[in-house]
Amino acid sequence: MKAAVFTPDGEINLREREKPTPGEGKVRVKVKNCGVCMTDVHITHGEFSVEDPVVLGHEFSGIVDEVGPGVERFNIGDKVAANPIISCGYCSYCKDGRTNFCQNAIILGGAGRNIIDGGFQEFSVVPQRNLEKLEEHVSFRRGAFAEPLACAIRGINRLQINTGDEILLIGAGPMGLLLLQLLQMQGAAKVIVSELIDERRELALELGADYSVSPENQEVPEEVRSLSDNKDGVDVAVEAVGNKTAAQTGIESLRRGGKMLIFGVPPEEAEVPVNIFDTYFDEIDLFGSYALTKQDFFASISLINGEKLELSxxxxxxxxxxxxxxxxELTEKGEGLKKQIEF
Ligand SMILES: [Zn+2]
Ligand SMILES: [Zn+2]
Incomplete structure (x- = not known):
C-alpha cells in the first residue's frame, strides 16, 4: 500500500509499505478521505519533532477493512471516522473529561509527544474506541470533518453562548466557516465576519453571516461597534486566524461583559497587551480552546450523521x-479552503 511517510529529517516521502495488521481491540480502516490542516504544515516545518518515521494525517474517514481480536463494535464494511486522540482514560485530566489534555495521549498522525501512523496512507490501524460509525448516507468527504468539527465544537462549548448574542468572528477559513455555522445553531442574533480574502467573505455571507468586513479596508472594532445594536460592540468575539492582530481586534470589539475565544493557533511567543483595569471594570472573559475531547467528537459525529451542516x-x-x-503547500498558502487527500 502507499503511505506518505514523514521522517525525522523533516521530509515527507511516498513509500510502499506492508498493509498493517490490526491487533487486539483494533480495526484496520481503508482510508477514503483525509483532511490536510495547518497542524500538518507546522509539523513539516519542524515545530514538532519525531524520532521515528511516521505517517501524518489526523482527519480521516474510511471503511472498516479488517477487525482484530476482541473487536465487537465494528464489522467489515462499516463506514467510520477516527478520533485521533488516543487518551489513557485514567490520568487526572481524563477523569475530568478533558481528554484533550491527557498526559499519556497517543496521537494518530497529529501533533503531540507520541505520534503514531495516521491517515495519509491507504490503510490505517485505529483502536476501536477511537472510531465512530458514519451513517450510510454520509459521504466520506463529510466524514473527514469529524475531527475539525469536533475542535470547533470544543471552542463553542467553552464560550457558553447566550441566545441572542451578537458575535464577531475573525477569519473565515475552513475552521471559521465551521464555527460560523455552530454559532448560528447557538442562536446568535448577529454574526459579523472579518476576513481578508474576498471569496471567503462571500462564502461566509452565503452560509448565513449577517455582515462581513475586511480588515484591509476597515477599522474593524469601530465598524463592529457601529453594526452592533447598542453601538458598543459585540457580546462574543472568536479569533480563528491565529495571530496577535486578530486577537487584539477581537478584544477591542467587545462590549462590557464580553467574551473572547482564542481558537486559531498563534505563534508560541505571541503576546497582546491586556488592560487589566478594563478586564476588571468591564468583566471581560478570555477563553482558550485546544483540540477536542471525546464528548466533542461524539457531538461532531451526531451533527455529521444528522446532515446538520454545510461541509462539502x-x-x-x-x-x-x-x-x-x-x-x-496549498494549505500553507491559504489557497482555497479545505484540502483533502482522497483515496
Ligand atoms: Zn486538524
Ligand atoms: Zn489521560
Missing part, C-alpha cells in the same frame, strides 16, 4: 496521495 462546499481541493506535498 468547504472542500476546495481533493488530491491524490501522490500530491501530498502540494496539498500541504
Amino acid at each position: 462546499s468547504l472542500v476546495s481541493h481533493r488530491l491524490n496521495i501522490d500530491d501530498i506535498l502540494k496539498a500541504i
